[in-house]
Amino acid sequence: xxxxxxxxxVITPLLLSSQLSTSHAAAKAGAKCSKxxxxxxxxxxxxxxxxSGTKLIWDKGVKTTATTKQSVQLxxxxxxxKSMLPRPVKNLFRYHYSPNAVNAYKEKIESxxxxxxxxxxxxYDGTELFxxxxxxxxxxxxLISAWKTYDLDKYGYTAREYKGxxxxxxxQLNAGxxxxxxGPSHLSFFRSSTRSIQPDSxxxxxxxxxxxxxxxxxxxxxxxxxxxEGTASLFGxxxxxxxxxxxxxxxxxxSEMNAYQGGSTEIRKFSDSQWFTHLKSLEGNxxxxxxxKNRFAYGAGLLLxxxxxxxxxxxxxxxxxxxxxxxxxxxxxxxxxxxxxxDIWYKTKGIPHVMSEYARIKRY
Ligand SMILES: [Zn+2]
Numbered sequence: 001x002x003x004x005x006x007x008x009x010v011i012t013p014l015l016l017s018s019q020l021s022t023s024h025a026a027a028k029a030g031a032k033c034s035k036x037x038x039x040x041x042x043x044x045x046x047x048x049x050x051x052s053g054t055k056l057i058w059d060k061g062v063k064t065t066a067t068t069k070q071s072v073q074l075x076x077x078x079x080x081x082k083s084m085l086p087r088p089v090k091n092l093f094r095y096h097y098s099p100n101a102v103n104a105y106k107e108k109i110e111s112x113x114x115x116x117x118x119x120x121x122x123x124y125d126g127t128e129l130f131x132x133x134x135x136x137x138x139x140x141x142x143l144i145s146a147w148k149t150y151d152l153d154k155y156g157y158t159a160r161e162y163k164g165x166x167x168x169x170x171x172q173l174n175a176g177x178x179x180x181x182x183g184p185s186h187l188s189f190f191r192s193s194t195r196s197i198q199p200d201s202x203x204x205x206x207x208x209x210x211x212x213x214x215x216x217x218x219x220x221x222x223x224x225x226x227x228x229e230g231t232a233s234l235f236g237x238x239x240x241x242x243x244x245x246x247x248x249x250x251x252x253x254x255s256e257m258n259a260y261q262g263g264s265t266e267i268r269k270f271s272d273s274q275w276f277t278h279l280k281s282l283e284g285n286x287x288x289x290x291x292x293k294n295r296f297a298y299g300a301g302l303l304l305x306x307x308x309x310x311x312x313x314x315x316x317x318x319x320x321x322x323x324x325x326x327x328x329x330x331x332x333x334x335x336x337x338x339x340x341x342x343d344i345w346y347k348t349k350g351i352p353h354v355m356s357e358y359a360r361i362k363r364y
Contacts, residue, residue, distance in 0.1 A: 230301020
């Protein structure tokens with residue numbers, strides 16, 4: 001019994017793959033097909049050719065199996081694990097705390113930044129201590145003057161952003177950022193002193209932006225939002241998962257994918273061409289930052305980053321980040337590094353994964 005089962009499991013994938021249609025005409029429910037039992041994958045669905053009366057037509061299609069979809073996530077994870085080996089690091093930060101700063105959060109910042117940097121020793125080569133500021137809701141003026149000491153936030157952009165966050169979020173305030181700017185940046189936290197402290201991937205995520213800032217030579221503002229935020233989320237969740245266990249990855253991924261508020265129903269109905277239009281709209285940087293369109297860049301960006309990580313690995317990703325330091329259009333860099341036109345990659349690799357994951361992972 002046991003043996004038979006194993007044999008069947010081995011044979012089934014072969015049967016499935018031999019039945020996949022090689023025809024280039026895209027299958028559509030009810031359209032003509034030529035061979036009973038042949039299959040065709042379009043977007044997130046697999047169509048099967050069936051006999052209906054005397055005619056052969058494509059059936060309604062079923063959502064592509066979970067195993068196929070999960071494999072991108074698993075391979076992506078395995079590739080990070082293989083290339084990002086944690087090694088001890090010396091302190092790389094200079095910490096600045098407001099008078100009201102909460103001790104438990106100070107400790108969290110220092111231990112998680114240190115933990116996060118251990119994974120980046122093969123690429124991070126910053127020699128200056130990186131400035132980290134942390135203030136509570138009572139300390140915006142303190143933050144502004146502390147930044148001034150280091151000639152940071154010259155145009156008051158972060159000050160304005162944080163002021164808006166304080167007004168909108170009140171006692172749930174939880175802002176952290178590494179602003180894209182010329183020259184040295186900073187990591188700042190502006191956080192409600194009464195908000196509870198939970199395990200999350202925020203600090204590892206922000207730390208990724210520090211590495212990006214270093215590798216792009218302060219040109220993270222040239223990165224498309226889906227890449228800047230998507231890879232920050234990918235590596236941030238990876239490191240948090242390494243710390244707390246695999247279950248965390250699925251939860252964090254689901255949360256990012258559903259964070260496109262109100263749109264979680266809407267995007268689940270997107271056709272591949274609607275996805276294409278939306279991904280193109282995430283290639284810029286926006287006056288409202290990459291939170292543009294209710295954090296859309298995070299969910300879709302995480303999925304696109306998973307595909308790049310699964311197919312081409314960590315070193316290529318680093319090469320791609322570094323390419324933003326050059327005076328070369330990033331779409332050209334993408335083609336040079338990944339060997340495919342960006343728009344073709346969206347259509348053949350990126351969008352099918354985005355669609356199949358939104359079909360697999362439930363909304364809240
Ligand atoms: Zn971010």
